Amino acid sequence: MNVNHTERMQHLDTAMQATGYIADTGLLASLDLMSVLDKPLLLEGEAGVGKTGIAQSIAEANKTELIRLQCYEGLDAQHAIYDWDYQRQLLAIQIQQGHPDADANLKRTIYSEEFLLMRPLLRAIRTPQTSVLLIDEIDRADEEFEALLLEILAEKQITVPELGTFEAISNPLVILTSNGVRELSDALRRRCLYHYIDYPDREKELAIVHARIPGLEHSLAKQAVSFVQNIRQERLRKVPGVAETLDWVAALAALNVYDLKDSIDSVQSSLPALLKTRIDTEIFGHTDELQRILEGRKPEDENAG
């Protein structure tokens, strides 16, 4: 039996670590299964936990192109698959006007690949080397686009009425991300492998901080991560993700903070890098609250209860 998967995963783990992404075994298995089962991977999780970073890291680790399709409400085939460069087509028509064979050649000329604008989905299947196709925030796109995407993912070919069918010449690694803004269709979920990315635990987050911010004092990193882990347990409007942790630690380092307990003022001033709503900043920006979270104490009313 083929048992190279362990080696493949170790290789992938090393390569991703080199790009600054720390992946756990479950995620590595999901990424490996993408190739083994030849299926797209749907990554779901809160904003800022590193879903998009996975695709970027894989592309970088494999030294391949990352083709990104950012989804939004109203996204349609013209922006996702292909479109005609109609300004250039108009110019071509004007240039050929007066030419004796213009009428015969015109349609063939202006509907050629030369005037075709390849959008991410078409580009991904027409790139000679296997690329990483990131369909980011699929939950922001409409249901109609989901159906269109399903067809392309299943058929691995795209038909342009004027030119014919474009077969896939490479098989991209497809990663879809979702923040859960909208429920995705069951048809899409069924066609994808699924992985839920949660907030990292203390050890993993510490490793991420060290990987992404090399040369950082270990004690500062440890204190900062501990603070973030504690504050995630509080009732926040917006729970900070890994991206916010990295921003905040970078801000602390820039402010020459070496010990959080000795630099409460600096912690206060750097808090906007971590907390992203006014109410959260107001509540947790107080010295007493900061001190409490640093010490990992529960709020007094909870202790009393």
Place this chain on the structure above:
Amino acid sequence: MPVEDTGSRAARQPDLQQSLSGCSEEERIEGLALAHIISCRIQAFSSFLADQGLGNRNSSGNRPGNGNGTGYTGHGPSALIDANRLAASGYCRNQLLFRAGLKTCFCDSPHDWERFDHLFDLFWFSNISEGSDVDDNANDPNDSNLLQPNLGNDNLVGFAGTSSQEFEAALAGAGDFKALSLADFRFVFNPLQMLIIERMVDDLARRSRQSFLRRRVRAHNGTQINMRRTLSRTIPYNGHALELHYLKKQRKLPKFVLLLDVSQSMEVYAKLFLRFARKLIQVFQQSEVFAFNTQLIALGSGHSVLSEKDFEDRLNAESRQWLGGTKISASLQRFNDEYAPHVVNHRTTVVVFSDGCDTAEPEELAEQTRIIQQKAKTLLWVNPLLGRFKAGEKDPYMDPVVPYIDKYRSAHNIHTLEQLKRDLLS
């Protein structure tokens, strides 16, 4: 894992016969037998997961029936094929990877993801039989309480105590979806049935957006010309604008404001209504949810969608100060004074889920209801106890209020909840 081209990836697709081609006859037979056993176990695991309510749904949002009345067929064939393929590729030799691989194949939501490890341990490391009902929160698989009915989060204010009531639940065909959809929520004790109902409620809310979008699709053409598209369509006609392209009408999703009564008298229904409300604001993002018992609290809007646990936690946290005695009119008055000016307008459908059992005079409730009705597009009142009154029987709490309600409905089971969905979108 270097990225391979299509050919080499296809060549690496696990094929058992090919993998065993270099082995001796004995090894080959042993390998095939082992593969058969693993395949059977995976199939049983898939059925076990489905029995526990974990897995994919079909395109209509419901689980497909298997014809034997139990309702579940397990996961779709593609998930099962994937699981077998990953086992054949060598994943089953490493417990950690096997678990991770099956999790990736069989889960399709954060809820499934959270439950999977516990179910995996139960199936592969204990002697739980297939078809057993298991509680997510239990740690000891040998605990006999695992198989007892559990109505969920007893800590949630207003939801406790139901299990002590001795109803003679007469559910014809326990696994029958039709029977279940007609069963009053207060008669559902089995956790698996409750799980099915919760899924139905989720699907109902989710499908309501789909129904709405379908209606929009029928009349999507607008009256304004889309210049860019029209110009691009002049190309085949040598620059003559023979085909016009119109801008699509701007889509305006309906806006709902949901007011949920979570008092003791509504405890049986409140959890499902909360679930329905949470799903509804997820799909109709401009909507808002409020809950009340003795006071009114804002639970959130579609733009700050909370997880189900956060939703319940917030309700629990905010309701610590609540005392006995439901104050519906006072809560609605606060809603009218503080929130209604911002969240209710002529486009808003206000839905009140309540039995109307107020400690204050019914006239006070009628007055507050009248104020809401004047501001909103529609005021829909859902009273799950409505069906219990006989024709002509008086309801001292609600009779003075009814004249100020546009639509007065009951939603005590899935069937009536479906009708409520139609009312919401009409």
